[in-house]
Amino acid sequence: FQFFWLSLNVWLFWKTFLLYYQGLQYYYLHQMLGLGLCVSRASASVLNLNCCLVLLPMCRVILALLRGSQKVASKKTRRLLDKSKTFHVTCGVTICIFSVLHVAAHLVNALNFSENYNEEFLALNAANYRGEDPRKLLFATVPGLTGVIMVLVLFLMCTASTFAIRVSNYDIFWYTHNLFFVFYMLLMLHVSGGVLKYQTNLQEHPPGCFNPNKTLRQNLTVPKAFEELFPDYTTEPFPEDLPLPEPFVQNHFVRICSEEPKFQSHFPETWFWISGPLCLYCVERLYRYLRSNKPVTITSVISHPSNVLEVRMMKDDFEARPGQYVILHCPRVSVLESHPFTLTMCPTDTKATFGVHIKIVGDWTERFRDLLLLHSNQDTEILPIFQQRRYPKLYVDGPFGSPFEEALNYEVSLCVAGGIGVTPFASVLNTLLDGWKCYKLRRLYFIWVCRDIESFRWFADLLCMLHNKLWQENRPDYINIQLYLSQTDGIQKIIGEKYQALNSRLLIGRPQWKLLFDDIAKCNRRKTIGVFCCGPNKISKILHKLSNSSNSYGTRFEYNKESFS
Secondary structure, eight states, rough: OHHHHHHHHHHHHHHHHHHHHHOOOHHHHHHHHHHHHHHHHHHHHHHHHHHHHHHGGGGGHHHHHHHHHOOOHHHHHHHHHHHHHHHHHHHHHHHHHHHHHHHHHHHHHHHHHHHHHSSSSSGOOOOOOEEEEEEHHSSSSHHHEEEEEEHHHHHHHHHHHHHHHHHHHHHHHHHHHTTHHHHHHHHHTTTSSSSEEEEEEETTTTTTTTTTTOSSOSSSOHHHHHHHHHHHHHOOOOOOTTOOOOHHHHHOSBBBBBBBOOOOOOOOHHHHHHHHHHHHHHHHHHHHHHOOSSEEEEEEEEEEETTTTEEEEEEOOOOOOOOOOOEETTTTTTTOOOOOEEEEOOOOSSSEEEEEEOOOOOOHHHHHHHHSSTTTTOOOOOOOOSSSOOOOOOEEEEEEEEEGGGGSSSEEEEEEGGGGOOOOOHHHHHHHEEEETTSSSEEEEEEESSSSSSGGGGSHHHHHHHHHHHHTTTTTTTTEEEEOOOSSSSSOOOOSGGHHHHHEEEEESOHHHHHHHHHHHHHTTTOOOEEEEEEOHHHHHHHHHHHHHHOTTOEEEEEEOOOOO
16 A cells, blocks of 8 residues: 555656646746656645545544444445555655655755856846845745754654654653644745746737747847837837738748746645645544533542552443453543553443453553552552542544444454454454354454463453353354463462463464465355454564465455554
8 A cells, every 4th residue: 555655656756757848837847846846746746645634534523423324334445444544644744755855855956046146037036136045034034944944843753653763752752743833834835935936928928939029039040121110118019900021930930939938836735735634633623622721520449460450430422342441541640641551341231331451551551550559569550440540631523433332344364463462352342242143244353472471360350251141142163262472380270269261261372374374265165254453563463464365265364453543
């Protein structure tokens, strides 16, 4: 997809380049600036397109509505919505690449404006005189100054978006990425300068025509018979009925004109490109703010092993589907910062409680945990619901759609989780515990890989309850549970008599993915199986590759991966 989008932008760049290279309305400007004009305008057209589209994948509410609406009936179309983050990143990379071209072209243009100052067509000049310092065009004009600041903002956003910085210090990524609003405001000012101009009277003054009224015609070879007819002080237009010698017409000009060329700045097309998506994004953010301005009621906080915190909440009129996620905002932790977390428990007709599991990694989650827990070193204590302390205000924005909403829409689904990546599937398992017969899903393969044995206790009770329920309903084959302990010094088991059913499904080591896919394909011939993964990139790449490979059983695997936008 990235290659296709980049190719499309290269094609747009080339078409716009030819338009400005061959367009007669840019003839005089092209004579002054050369190829710098074509490159700057062509790259600007690509930037307009991508600055327009880069905001759309961030409209989470619209994407969630599209996913949940019946109008998007195609499963393939709904899966395209899951690529929103990929599309956003691709547009961002394209903006960075063509911004470099745009800046380089305008640096050449600034130099050409200074060196090729045209005294004949004063309206075309951006410089005030020949030899003017090009740095004045960059720092003393609105287009130049805003362009310089935009380059600095884009550099900060681009470098802070790299994987290394996002992992090491998410705060830097968060705060610099919110400079996008400054970038767009500067962009609106940048295009209003009107530095590059085009000719408006091509019919009256085609480029290269002969104007007998011009005073600067001494370089043209005119017969003596015509010098008497057109003295220097002549102000009348060229007589239309005056007979002209045919060789003179053919050799010296194609058309006679009497009007000077007129130039005009382009209307800022960028406003058309970005005003719609920017307004849409702002309206959506306003709607999200109004929807989430009332704090939720925290009903319980549970500290699980391996630095995992479970928060259960209630909120009026809150509805969510299994697999969706919410964004949590706690002003006492950070005034501006918010973070997405997958719902592990969704509200139903019988209970209004919903919850999330939070892995304590980073400053935000550590401060949030310290505010919720009485003592930060309590690792396994279940806290009472309202008695011991007042919880900090917590605001919930969402829910928003994710690929895992489709897990219940396949007849057969394979769900693979790595560590805390089990959270999207927890809401699916909770939903099946309430009732599975109303969904299309008839068989679920659940694979969970963890490094330590204690991590399985996060959802061990849920897995046992679902296992027992299916056995009571004579559907033991509905769910196939496989738990893998990747790092261990010996044989271990989940402590507790009630976890005996899980201990029998606990395996040491890592899954043999190829054998696993072959076995699933053999048991589900000629069926379409949804593959869902939330875990390390290494596992994700393996599953993606195996899903795209063919098998001899006619089974088709459709790959889905969790990706917060």
